[in-house]
Amino acid sequence: MDDVIVVGAGPTGLTAAVELARRGVPVRVLDAAEGPHRGSRAKGVQPRTLELLDQIGVADRLVSLGTFDLPIRTHAPDGSFSDRSRDPEPDTAPDPTTPWRSTLLVPQWRTEQVLRERLAEEGVEVEYVSRVAGLSQDDGGVDLVLEGDRRLRAAWVVGADGGTSVVRRQLGVGFLGETHEEVRLLLGDAEIDGLDRDHWHMWSAEGPLIGTGSAFFALCPLPAASTWQIQIAHADPDLRATPALLTELVDALHPRVRVRRVEVVSDWRLNVRMVEDYRVGRVFLAGDAAHVHSPAGAMGMNTGIGDAVNLAWKLAAVLRGADPSLLASYADERLPVAAHVLGLSSELTGRAITARTADQVRDAGGLGISYGTGERGPGPAAGDRAPDAPLVGGGSVFLRRREADWTVLAFGGAALAPPDLPAGSVQVLDADELAADETLRTAYAAVDGEVVVIRPDGYVWSRGQARTSSTGAKCSTTGNGS
Ligand SMILES: Cc1cc2nc3c(=O)[nH]c(=O)nc-3n(C[C@H](O)[C@H](O)[C@H](O)COP(=O)(O)OP(=O)(O)OC[C@H]3O[C@@H](n4cnc5c(N)ncnc54)[C@H](O)[C@@H]3O)c2cc1C
Known part of the structure; x- marks a missing residue:
C-alpha cells in the first residue's frame, strides 16, 4: 500500500x-x-x-x-x-x-x-x-x-x-x-509574425469583430518561448477550435499579422x-x-x-x-x-x-488571504500570512523557513524552547540576534518576550508571551491558525 x-x-x-x-x-x-x-x-x-x-x-x-x-x-x-x-x-x-x-x-x-x-x-x-x-x-x-x-x-x-x-x-x-453557455473562449498557442513581443495586444469592440462576434481578442507573447497565447471570446456554441480557424481569425486582424505554426487549440466555456x-x-x-x-x-x-x-x-x-x-x-x-x-x-x-x-x-x-478567525492585534495574527524580513548575513525569514517545518520567532528575551506543535521539524530563532534591521520587529509588531510561531505553509500558527517554568523554558502562546 x-x-x-x-x-x-x-x-x-x-x-x-x-x-x-x-x-x-x-x-x-x-x-x-x-x-x-x-x-x-x-x-x-x-x-x-x-x-x-x-x-x-x-x-x-x-x-x-x-x-x-x-x-x-x-x-x-x-x-x-x-x-x-x-x-x-x-x-x-x-x-x-x-x-x-x-x-x-x-x-x-x-x-x-x-x-x-x-x-x-x-x-x-x-x-x-x-x-x-x-x-x-x-x-x-x-x-x-x-x-x-x-x-x-x-x-x-x-x-x-x-x-x-x-x-x-x-x-x-x-x-x-452554473454553466454559462454564452461565455466561451477559443484558445490557442501559436507562433505569429508581424506583431511586436513587447506588448500584450488586445482588440475589443462593442459589436461583432472579424466575423466571430468576438468582443475580446487577445494575443499575448509568452516569455522565454517563441509562441503566443491567443484568446478569442465568443458566444457561438457551434464554433469548434481548429488550427485552421485560429489561423484564419488571427490572419484577418491585420495584413502584416500571420500565424506561422499552431501549437495547441482548445475550446473553453464558463463554469x-x-x-x-x-x-x-x-x-x-x-x-x-x-x-x-x-x-x-x-x-x-x-x-x-x-x-x-x-x-x-x-x-x-x-x-x-x-x-x-x-x-x-x-x-x-x-x-x-x-x-x-x-x-x-x-x-x-x-x-x-x-x-x-x-x-x-x-x-x-492573494497576499491578503488569511485563515484567522480570532482576535486581531497590531501585527499578523494567528491565520495571517507571515511576512518576510532580512536576517543577518544576507538571509531572510523566507529563506530560513525552508530549513524546518515550523519556525518560532522569539523576540526580546523570550524563551528559546519549542512549544507543543503537531509533528514536524521545529527551529526556534532568536529574532533580535538574527534580525538584520528593524524590519522583523516592525513587520510582526512584536513586543519583548513575545513568540510568533509560523506554520509550515507560511501562516502564523500562534503568537503570545513566553514564560519559563521550573522544569525549563516553555512557550505559552494564544490562538492557532487552524
Ligand atoms: C484561458 C485560461 C486562462 C487561465 N489563466 C489563469 C491564470 O492566469 N492564472 C490562474 O491561476 N489560473 C488560470 N487559469 C486556470 C488554470 O488553468 C486552472 O485553474 C489550472 O489548470 C488548475 O490546475 P489543476 O492542477 O487543479 O488542474 P489541471 O491543470 O486541469 O490538471 C489536472 C490533471 O489531471 C489529469 N487527469 C484528469 N483526469 C484524470 C484521471 N481520471 N486520472 C488521472 N489523471 C487525470 C489531467 O491530465 C491533468 O494533467 C486559466 C484557465 C484558462 C482556460
Missing part, C-alpha cells in the same frame, strides 16, 4: 507531491495524459503563489523564465492604439517584507515543468497514461482502479484531476454552480462551480477538481497551488503521528478562499484588464 497517491499532474497535483515528498512522504503521482500538457492556460502567477513556490525553492527559476512587465496595447477598429500598464497600482515595488507584489507572466506549461523538475529532485516521476476510473475506500485505505484494470491502494488520496474530476464524481461530491466539501474520508479534493471559475483575475491555478500547500503539510504531519483532526482544517480554511475567488472572478469577468481597480488586483494577488 502506498502512503499517498496524487491523482493529476497539473500545477495542483505537482505542488502537493513536491510538498509531501520534500517532507519524506512516499508519494506517487498519476496522470491520464500521455505526457505533459503543452497549453499556456494559466499565465498569471500571483505574488502569494510566488511566496509559496519560494518555500520549495522554485520561485526564482520561475521568475527568470517569466516577466512582470508587459504593457497592454489596446487596438481600436480604426487602427489606432493606446498603451496601458497591466497594473493599476503605481506602487508594486517589492519591499523587505514582500518580495513580490505583482503578477508574474509565465505559461502554465512552464510552471508545471519547473514543478516536475523539482519533484524529480525528490526522486518522484509522474506516472503518465494512468487514468483513474474507479475509487472506493474503507477505514484503512483507498482503492483506485485504473484504466486497463490496474489496481492500487493508498492510505490517502489527493484528487487533483481537474474540473472534470473522476475522483470527485466517484466520491459523489456535488459540484454546485462557475465549487464542491460542498473538500474531503470524504481518506480522499481530498484540490484545485480545479474542487472549484472552477472564470480565468478573469488569474486565480484558478493560484488557488489550486494554495490548496495543495495547505493540505500537504497537514497530511505529512498526520503521517508522522499528528492528531488526524488537523486534517479537518483543510476544508475549513480553503472552502472560504474558493468561495471568495469564485465571487471575485465573476465580478471581473467581461471587464477589461485595464479597468480593474487596485483593490481587485491586490485581492487576486
Whole structure:
C-alpha cells in the first residue's frame, strides 16, 4: 500500500507531491495524459503563489523564465492604439517584507515543468497514461482502479484531476454552480509574425469583430518561448477550435499579422462551480477538481497551488503521528478562499484588464488571504500570512523557513524552547540576534518576550508571551491558525 497517491499532474497535483515528498512522504503521482500538457492556460502567477513556490525553492527559476512587465496595447477598429500598464497600482515595488507584489507572466506549461523538475529532485516521476476510473475506500485505505484494470491502494488520496474530476464524481461530491453557455473562449498557442513581443495586444469592440462576434481578442507573447497565447471570446456554441480557424481569425486582424505554426487549440466555456466539501474520508479534493471559475483575475491555478500547500503539510504531519483532526482544517480554511475567488472572478469577468481597480488586483494577488478567525492585534495574527524580513548575513525569514517545518520567532528575551506543535521539524530563532534591521520587529509588531510561531505553509500558527517554568523554558502562546 502506498502512503499517498496524487491523482493529476497539473500545477495542483505537482505542488502537493513536491510538498509531501520534500517532507519524506512516499508519494506517487498519476496522470491520464500521455505526457505533459503543452497549453499556456494559466499565465498569471500571483505574488502569494510566488511566496509559496519560494518555500520549495522554485520561485526564482520561475521568475527568470517569466516577466512582470508587459504593457497592454489596446487596438481600436480604426487602427489606432493606446498603451496601458497591466497594473493599476503605481506602487508594486517589492519591499523587505514582500518580495513580490505583482503578477508574474509565465505559461502554465512552464510552471508545471519547473514543478516536475523539482519533484524529480525528490526522486518522484509522474506516472503518465494512468487514468483513474474507479475509487472506493474503507477505514484503512483507498482503492483506485485504473484504466486497463490496474489496481492500487493508498492510505490517502489527493484528487487533483481537474474540473472534470473522476475522483470527485466517484466520491459523489456535488459540484454546485452554473454553466454559462454564452461565455466561451477559443484558445490557442501559436507562433505569429508581424506583431511586436513587447506588448500584450488586445482588440475589443462593442459589436461583432472579424466575423466571430468576438468582443475580446487577445494575443499575448509568452516569455522565454517563441509562441503566443491567443484568446478569442465568443458566444457561438457551434464554433469548434481548429488550427485552421485560429489561423484564419488571427490572419484577418491585420495584413502584416500571420500565424506561422499552431501549437495547441482548445475550446473553453464558463463554469462557475465549487464542491460542498473538500474531503470524504481518506480522499481530498484540490484545485480545479474542487472549484472552477472564470480565468478573469488569474486565480484558478493560484488557488489550486494554495490548496495543495495547505493540505500537504497537514497530511505529512498526520503521517508522522499528528492528531488526524488537523486534517479537518483543510476544508475549513480553503472552502472560504474558493468561495471568495469564485465571487471575485465573476465580478471581473467581461471587464477589461485595464479597468480593474487596485483593490481587485491586490485581492487576486492573494497576499491578503488569511485563515484567522480570532482576535486581531497590531501585527499578523494567528491565520495571517507571515511576512518576510532580512536576517543577518544576507538571509531572510523566507529563506530560513525552508530549513524546518515550523519556525518560532522569539523576540526580546523570550524563551528559546519549542512549544507543543503537531509533528514536524521545529527551529526556534532568536529574532533580535538574527534580525538584520528593524524590519522583523516592525513587520510582526512584536513586543519583548513575545513568540510568533509560523506554520509550515507560511501562516502564523500562534503568537503570545513566553514564560519559563521550573522544569525549563516553555512557550505559552494564544490562538492557532487552524
Ligand atoms: C484561458 C485560461 C486562462 C487561465 N489563466 C489563469 C491564470 O492566469 N492564472 C490562474 O491561476 N489560473 C488560470 N487559469 C486556470 C488554470 O488553468 C486552472 O485553474 C489550472 O489548470 C488548475 O490546475 P489543476 O492542477 O487543479 O488542474 P489541471 O491543470 O486541469 O490538471 C489536472 C490533471 O489531471 C489529469 N487527469 C484528469 N483526469 C484524470 C484521471 N481520471 N486520472 C488521472 N489523471 C487525470 C489531467 O491530465 C491533468 O494533467 C486559466 C484557465 C484558462 C482556460
